[in-house]
Amino acid sequence: EMVAFIAYIDRLYNPLRRLVNSSTTLTQSIASMDRVFEFMDEKYDIEDSHDSVELKRVHGDIAFNNVSFAYEKDSEIVLKNLSINVEKGETIALVGMSGGGKSTFVSLIPRFYDVTEGEILLDGKDIRSFQVRSLRDKIGMVSQDNILFSESVKSNIMLGKPEASDEEVIEAAKAANAHEFIMNLPEGYDTKVGERGVKLSGGQKQRVAIARVFLKNPPVLILDEATSALDLESEHLIQEAIEELAKDRTTFIVAHRLSTITHADRIVLIEHGRIVEIGSHDELMAAQGGYHRLFQVQQLEN
Missing domain, CATH: 1.20.5 (Single alpha-helices involved in coiled-coils or other helix-helix interfaces)
Structure with a gap:
């Protein structure tokens, strides 16, 4: 017992x-x-107004009219009376010292925040008149730190267009210079990338994010420090993909490395929340102002 x-x-x-x-x-x-x-x-900080409408078609003209912005009601003004007209298909590069307001500027376009004063127009209409979801559907973003889910490479790319076919996913990956490295993964497009894409390198994660935007095919594109903190080979591949992606789209590029944005139609130098210079690379270099000084300093550092 x-x-x-x-x-x-x-x-x-x-x-x-x-x-x-x-x-x-x-x-x-x-x-x-x-x-x-x-x-x-x-509750969302940004809500649709009762008379907001769905944004269906976008030509791509964007205008900032006397835009000022502060994060809180009584806090310091971050952007001060900015005005710029951007035409369809134009590439605008935003440069300047850290903390100058570049990322804040582009975050106003998809209405992550609403302007404190002034207005932002898309094809002549205030963006606040559109339903937020439909506005963001027309905008593609690639940032320095893109979110990847613990799913397959294919699933992460398909976030840009959930109903996409396998052929469309592969074409998007090829356009983003991602197809080759994906095919070298253990299970190809079905390889799990791990939490936040931990199994991929920084350059590989960026290319998956760019493939996602290629698949989405938006008329407006925002690139926020998309090539920062990458090795030279990855930066070259991503730069090629970005230039292809920006074709025929209204594009805003926030960049720290000025050598990556010399091709832009116009370069906007923002300092302390104000636009201080605007023009092409050649025009700003000839003017020998703030942009010329920053460019020369970076060339010496390199």
Whole structure:
């Protein structure tokens, strides 16, 4: 009987231990769920007005008219009375020292924030008159740190167009100079990239993000430090893909390395929230102002 009792206790111990561990895991999961539901219930700062309309077709003309912006009502003005007209298919590069307001400038276009004063027009209409979802559907973004989910390469690219065919995904990857490295992965397009794309290098993640935008095929493109912190080979491949992507699209490029934006139609130098210079690379170099000084400093550093 003693032997049987000990055997029963031994058999009972592991299930009890698993039950206790499950209880701990369940408690942690409930706490995490509470945070997720709290986040899901949080109201958006940007909401559609009652008379907003769906944005269906976009030509691509964008105008900033006397735009000023502050993150909080009584806080410091970050952008001060900016005005610029951008035509369809034009590439605009935004340059300047860190903290000058370049990324804030481009974040106003998809209405991540609303302007404090002035207006932003898309094809002659205030962007606040459009439904936010439909406005953002017409804009493609590639940033320095793009979000990849713990799914396959194919699934991450298809975020740009969920109903895309395999052929469309492959064409987008080829256009982004990503097809070759994807085919060298263990399972090709079905390879899981890990949480936030941890299994891919920085350059590979950028090319997947660019392929996503190629697939989306938006009329307006925003590139925010898309080639920062990359090795020279990756930067070259991504620069090629970006120049192809920008063709026939209204494009805004935020750049730290000035050598990557000399091809832009116009370069805008922003300092302390103001536009201080605007023109092509050759025009600004000839003017020998702030842009010329920054370019010369970077050339010396290189």
